[in-house]
Amino acid sequence: MLRDLSRPIETGMPTYPGDPDVTLAPDATHGADGYATSRFRTGTHAGTHVDAPRHTLPEGEAIDERDVGEFAFDARLVDLRPLEQREAIAPEALPDPGAIDDDVDLLLLRTGWASHWGSDRYRDHPYLTAATAERCRAADVGVGLDAFGPDPTPTARGDTESPASDGDEPDGTPAHDVLLGDSLPIVENLCGLDDLPTRFRLYAFPLRLRGGDGSPVRAAAEWDD
Template identity: 55%
Template sequence: MSADEFGTEPVATYDLTHPLDAGTPTYPGDPPVELDPHATVEADGYRVTDLRLGSHAGTHVDAPSHTEPNGASLAAFDPADFVFDARLVDCGPCDSREAIGPEAVPESTDAELLLFRTGWAAHWGEARYWDHPYLGPAAAERCADLGVAVGLDAASPDPTPVGHGELSVEDVDTADEPDGVPAHRALLGRGLLVVENLTGLDRVPERFELRAYPLGIDADGSPVRAVAVTAE
């Protein structure tokens, strides 16, 4: 935690970002994160790192074009669109592949983003991470109806296909799980951003400002440095 000045009020900042390194878990089928020396002080007099990663690596934001054929890409958004008045929704502790129901979503809110804390960041780097909780379709639709962006401390607001985590197809009744990516479609289909793979949500209050700036690329998503800003 560090303190700076936000307006005239002293504030505290909390980093909610998983580090990006060669061990960063990536969504099944996505490219791995690779960091290799391109130039070294010994050979070249300076350092340059060859960085390779997918647009949805680590803690990242999804643009509508991630799932929507005519959805906007990141270039359509102003930097201010990635600063949110956030409200924490505490859903934890959740079970593996548990659907978060619409009852978890407030009936109304003046927040710009609902941030679902499931406790699943504790499993980052484990096979279990891919058996994460997710937003049930009705919960996602309620968020979309409220006109709020969504963030969560898990890999996706939709279930990751079974078999990539600890659980096998024999362990899970997939008849109860939605097909495709209905939560993404509900939110991104209305131009609402989604922030995934957050961490450290046990340290933040119910209301705070979330700053999640993407790289300056015109793409379907981007890694972000997600920072919570709160009154000290």
């Protein structure tokens, strides 16, 4: 069975605060030109996407420097629900490295935050502590998430609906840095995670962007019925 786990790319879709807006609009049309083409403007981290090490590490690998086979993952689902807004996910929430099968190379973390896509609350997703990212590194596994990313996302200025940081949230991108520093994959803004089996194959092939720091993907899970 195959299931699409990616967000549709469309004008006005949610983006990480400060990232470019996404626009997808007609250019040529059947009526005027006899064929159709479109203008497409996006950031490299819009929608469902993968991060390259260069995303947070200046000397890290670019997306086109990775072999295409590195984006086909043996994944294990970890259901973390229920979680609170901006809750720090501790190392003990993830499997012990010794309990992860050797063939697993990505943990797909189901936080439940996919249900908030399109609302301000989506920014207030739970996040990994640096120690939790270190646990992933010890197990030699990357992460996939149904959220903007493994680090906290800033709230919008003037947003009174989202809870402010309590002062304990980390600065910068420590979880990204730990994972990408070992070239471990990060797949973000996944959806459709309900009823997935514990083990499956995840495909998240990026565009071959020269020197790219990340890329949108069409993510899909595959498993036997």
